[in-house]
Amino acid sequence: MLTMVVVLAAAIVACVVGERLSWALPVAVVLGAWAMTRLPDIDLMLGIGHRSGLTHSVVPAALVALRKRWWALAAGVALGLGLHLAADLFPNAMRGYATVKLPVVKSIGAWPSYVWFAANAAAALLLGAWLLRKVVEPTIALVVLGAIAMLALTYLFTTDGGWWALTMFGGAGWLALGRPQPGKRSNFGS
């Protein structure tokens, strides 16, 4: 977990460097995503209840996205969070440990947890795909998505919902790449 904090810090540095050197932007996206595939579970260490709604939601990514200069970092954070939340959507059983915890109300229960994870995973992946299209060219975006998928594999293979998460991630990737932006031609079909 500490490693992932360091990776996130590196992503922040890359995002700052990216203001001057554009090659650092895709690096910021990849590192941010890699860190956020695991960092939501830092709630275990913070004592805010496991699968806390504070770390298991689209909110952290949305906060980073508030400033345009942070969009590369936000794209990574959103994609990583999306992968993590998509995996958490498919536990062996949605009870106890697996449900979403909120401050005061504690566990929100099984069905609300499914809805929570589905809505937040979709929102995070869509936000990430949208931001990625804004910060890098489609060709770079494809490389970035591939790199994130590779880095996330070790996490996803050891997680119950890993395959589903990868499938949803692929869908987000299609959205990020599949439809060319106005005035730009994409090589990846339409």
Ligand SMILES: [Zn+2]
């Ligand atoms: Zn989690």
